[in-house]
Amino acid sequence: MSDPSTASIVSTPPSTNPNEVGAPTDAGLPGNARKEKPRGLLGDAWRDLRRKPLFWISAFFILIFVVMAAFPSLFTSGDAVNGTLANSRVGPSGDAWFGYDVQGRDVFARTIYGARASIVVALLSVMGTLLIGGTLGIIAGYRGGWVDALLSRFADIFFGLPFVLGAIVILTTFNGADSSNSEWQIMALVIMSLSVLGWPVVMRLMRSSVLATKEADYIVAARALGAGTGRIILKHLLPNCLAPLLVYGTILVGSFIGAEATLSFLGIGLKTPVVSWGIMISEAQNYIRVSPYLLFFPAAFLVTAVLSFVMLGETVREALDPKLR
Amino acid sequence: MSDILVSEQSATGADGSGRPSGRLLEVEDLRVEFRTRDGVAKVINGVTYHVDAGETLAVLGESGSGKSVTAQTIMGILDTPPGFVTGGQVRFHGKDMLKMSAEERRRIRGEGIAMIFQDALSALNPVFTVGFQIAEQFRVRRGMSRADAKKRAIEMLDQVKIPNAKGRYSNYPHQFSGGMRQRAMIAMSLALDPEVLIADEPTTALDVTVQAQIMDLLAELQRERRMGLILITHDLGVVADVADRIAVMYAGRIVEEANVYDLYAKPAHPYTLGLLDSIPRMDEKGQQLRTIKGLPPNLMNIPPGCPFNPRCPMAQPVCREKLPPLLQIGSGRASACHFAEELVNRD
Amino acid sequence: MGRYLLRRLLQLVPVFIGTTFLIYWLVWSVPGDPFAGKCGDRRCPDVYINMMTEKYQLDQPIWVQYATYMKNLFQGDFGTTFNNREVSDIIATAYPNTLKLAVVALSIEAIIGLTAGVLTGLRRNGFLDNLVLVSSLFLIALPVFVVGFVLQWLFGVTWQIVTPTVSSEMRFTELIIPGFVLGSASTAYVARVARTSIAENRRADYVRTAIAKGLPMRRVVGVHLLRNSLIPVVTLLGTDLGALMGGAIITEGIFGINGIGREALRAIVTKQSSTVVSIVVVLVLVYLFMNLLVDLLYAALDPRIRYE
Numbered sequence: 003m004s005d006p007s008t009a010s011i012v013s014t015p016p017s018t019n020p021n022e023v024g025a026p027t028d029a030g031l032p033g034n035a036r037k038e039k040p041r042g043l044l045g046d047a048w049r050d051l052r053r054k055p056l057f058w059i060s061a062f063f064i065l066i067f068v069v070m071a072a073f074p075s076l077f078t079s080g081d082a083v084n085g086t087l088a089n090s091r092v093g094p095s096g097d098a099w100f101g102y103d104v105q106g107r108d109v110f111a112r113t114i115y116g117a118r119a120s121i122v123v124a125l126l127s128v129m130g131t132l133l134i135g136g137t138l139g140i141i142a143g144y145r146g147g148w149v150d151a152l153l154s155r156f157a158d159i160f161f162g163l164p165f166v167l168g169a170i171v172i173l174t175t176f177n178g179a180d181s182s183n184s185e186w187q188i189m190a191l192v193i194m195s196l197s198v199l200g201w202p203v204v205m206r207l208m209r210s211s212v213l214a215t216k217e218a219d220y221i222v223a224a225r226a227l228g229a230g231t232g233r234i235i236l237k238h239l240l241p242n243c244l245a246p247l248l249v250y251g252t253i254l255v256g257s258f259i260g261a262e263a264t265l266s267f268l269g270i271g272l273k274t275p276v277v278s279w280g281i282m283i284s285e286a287q288n289y290i291r292v293s294p295y296l297l298f299f300p301a302a303f304l305v306t307a308v309l310s311f312v313m314l315g316e317t318v319r320e321a322l323d324p325k326l327r
Numbered sequence: 328m329s330d331i332l333v334s335e336q337s338a339t340g341a342d343g344s345g346r347p348s349g350r351l352l353e354v355e356d357l358r359v360e361f362r363t364r365d366g367v368a369k370v371i372n373g374v375t376y377h378v379d380a381g382e383t384l385a386v387l388g389e390s391g392s393g394k395s396v397t398a399q400t401i402m403g404i405l406d407t408p409p410g411f412v413t414g415g416q417v418r419f420h421g422k423d424m425l426k427m428s429a430e431e432r433r434r435i436r437g438e439g440i441a442m443i444f445q446d447a448l449s450a451l452n453p454v455f456t457v458g459f460q461i462a463e464q465f466r467v468r469r470g471m472s473r474a475d476a477k478k479r480a481i482e483m484l485d486q487v488k489i490p491n492a493k494g495r496y497s498n499y500p501h502q503f504s505g506g507m508r509q510r511a512m513i514a515m516s517l518a519l520d521p522e523v524l525i526a527d528e529p530t531t532a533l534d535v536t537v538q539a540q541i542m543d544l545l546a547e548l549q550r551e552r553r554m555g556l557i558l559i560t561h562d563l564g565v566v567a568d569v570a571d572r573i574a575v576m577y578a579g580r581i582v583e584e585a586n587v588y589d590l591y592a593k594p595a596h597p598y599t600l601g602l603l604d605s606i607p608r609m610d611e612k613g614q615q616l617r618t619i620k621g622l623p624p625n626l627m628n629i630p631p632g633c634p635f636n637p638r639c640p641m642a643q644p645v646c647r648e649k650l651p652p653l654l655q656i657g658s659g660r661a662s663a664c665h666f667a668e669e670l671v672n673r674d
Numbered sequence: 675m676g677r678y679l680l681r682r683l684l685q686l687v688p689v690f691i692g693t694t695f696l697i698y699w700l701v702w703s704v705p706g707d708p709f710a711g712k713c714g715d716r717r718c719p720d721v722y723i724n725m726m727t728e729k730y731q732l733d734q735p736i737w738v739q740y741a742t743y744m745k746n747l748f749q750g751d752f753g754t755t756f757n758n759r760e761v762s763d764i765i766a767t768a769y770p771n772t773l774k775l776a777v778v779a780l781s782i783e784a785i786i787g788l789t790a791g792v793l794t795g796l797r798r799n800g801f802l803d804n805l806v807l808v809s810s811l812f813l814i815a816l817p818v819f820v821v822g823f824v825l826q827w828l829f830g831v832t833w834q835i836v837t838p839t840v841s842s843e844m845r846f847t848e849l850i851i852p853g854f855v856l857g858s859a860s861t862a863y864v865a866r867v868a869r870t871s872i873a874e875n876r877r878a879d880y881v882r883t884a885i886a887k888g889l890p891m892r893r894v895v896g897v898h899l900l901r902n903s904l905i906p907v908v909t910l911l912g913t914d915l916g917a918l919m920g921g922a923i924i925t926e927g928i929f930g931i932n933g934i935g936r937e938a939l940r941a942i943v944t945k946q947s948s949t950v951v952s953i954v955v956v957l958v959l960v961y962l963f964m965n966l967l968v969d970l971l972y973a974a975l976d977p978r979i980r981y982e
Contacts, residue, residue, distance in 0.1 A: 159692035162958045164920025167938060171950060174942050175700050260817035264924065267819050290827055301820055312815045404885050436888030449879040453978055454901050467889060499977045515887070
């Protein structure tokens, strides 16, 4: 999978570096003795985040989608799985806000229930990716030497696999000619393939974080005081290397929602009777001209969900980046 | 207001004849502020100095005193925003540059006034050879052919005493040592034969022995070309050898101006006195180092009266109330202290 | 420089072997009947099974199989499909189409991305800046097929400016929309990287020196600033070409281009494993090779890298 650039897209770099010539310095004069309580990076980040409307907007949408995924019946009483052919391709109306699809199923209900599959798959895949990539990254970064070389080459192998092709190969291999896999098995397969293809980027991210913090003085101090490797990793390294990971993970949820949709669109991801936005879009592609709403509604939900996660990740990344202060 | 009149007086400098100056380069009552999100910092508060052909003016001050910002304003490379010129003039051959068009100002750069910077490694473009960057001046500003420009560039490298100039032409900045790099930058700045060279902390990043070599080179080049040299530094040791006159800056204003001998022998401002005192001396081994206590003022909130008063060992109530103007106190000397005369006359 | 090149080549070999072996293993050796589904939905004819088993030594351990396969590959034998087409033929006809599409996509993303990035990097916080920021956000976040459908629907169906699908001659003008779709996310990345790079370099010391030298702004920006700022952008574009070719499956599907992605998809759906493996091998090879080229390019552009 490709490596997103580290440049932030949500706002502009600052127009001034206040530490250059002419910077006002704090003096020991009585008038200037009002010092602000030192707040630390997280505190500053939260203060910044609070002020950004983009943060609140994306958080709001994410909350809605999560609730939708967990309790779909709160949003609709329709049936997402069964329909009557008599209703085939009936447009939106007062009864069915989003109309009916080819098999007469309520599109609104399907869109709401679709949130569950899409978001659950994305979330679990991201967790898998972070776990695998994070662990390997810590090991590679902390141990260094031939362990690092080996793990990095291993990651390179997976880097070389084009994402879509790799996913297709994995899924067709394990989904096989006999599509007798259960709903859960299919989902698990998709989750597994996304994790397998996504972990190299996370590993590199974690590894460079670890490499940067490994030589820090407080790590050396901890070692001098007799702390063992495990303790050092858990208590000292992790908290400092976690931030970029969490930011990337948030953005990755957005990407994976899109990726699941892509796989379903190709016909190798989730399949009926599972309901997901990707499946709905895939089913709608032949009817774009006659019933565009079949494509429009799930696509709109998909796009909003993806954007919310990506924007949230970007705003958090910006807030945490001390260089943009 | 009286502040300005007095500065004009001292601007006529050594001869005190009151004639309007036909000086080479002159800064008069310059005022610059930095407008930031957190407030407005008054970085330059009425600076006046000048330099003539063949003479070296050293501008001395600590970080934040405004010495580099003044130089940048002269060159016209001040970051705007956040920097804004709010008053004063910068006259080159009598014409105020602040009122010139951008194009006129640009033409003066390199040809009339040139500048070299502290860190040659970051000041030179890392992806072009040193030779290219020197030859560029000849090609772009003088319209020379590539071959001619290369020849002239190699001559410049020779002039700054870089061995094997021909070979070094095609080297990149990171392939030079610190001292050689600084020489290359000097070569680049002198390519178009400027009349004034501003050197902003040219030796601060270099070893002591290399420092001496570079200062010697600058002195020699200045002599040969009869250039005016403005040397910006915080290092009193560097200044003593090279400068003709010294202007001491603090909190964005000139607090003392004198020729080098007078300044070192009998400083007329407590700040200068403190600076000179803080130089460790061989005959004082084993004693405690002397410092100027306190910190420079917050330029967003300069206290009333003399900006140095919180740190001044001789501060009196008047110092906290009235801003001392820069007054002449003798031939070719000026000081901005209420007690300048007392200071000079004490033994 | 030569040593650097050699080192990179040596690193490439194990990765190439690793990736191709992984693919081979996945396709041929997952436990179970290796011919399950290889001949479509019918059971494979015995003739075929015997021929394939002998040719690829399928009764041998996996690494022998793989070695044989690779040996054949480097002699030009990419295998055959089950109705006896040479895979190398398939690749030879389809690959140029994908290459054309990828080059168009790369050009579009370079032109749009660079222009947007340079303009907004030089002049921040304007209307253009916000426009670029928002649109790049959209382009990155939207899956390719959504962008593809929307644009196909807009330009091909509603406004009818172009034909919804691409004809077999693949004229350049027809490839503009598909090219844009293929490169949509990359365009956004190029714009972002260019913007940040330029905005950071604007404040650099060497830019200040160039201005202090009295050079015209045109030259300060066009020569000094750009030459430095574009290094990360150029290397990004370089790696992208390799990635574009691997990712064209969806775009080719939507716009009806007979490229290698479409062949791969067709082979997967009709369960032609040898085709799939061969195509992936070719793509991986190209990708690794492009990565090597980009490393060289980077060294050529940045003299500081060269002399290590």
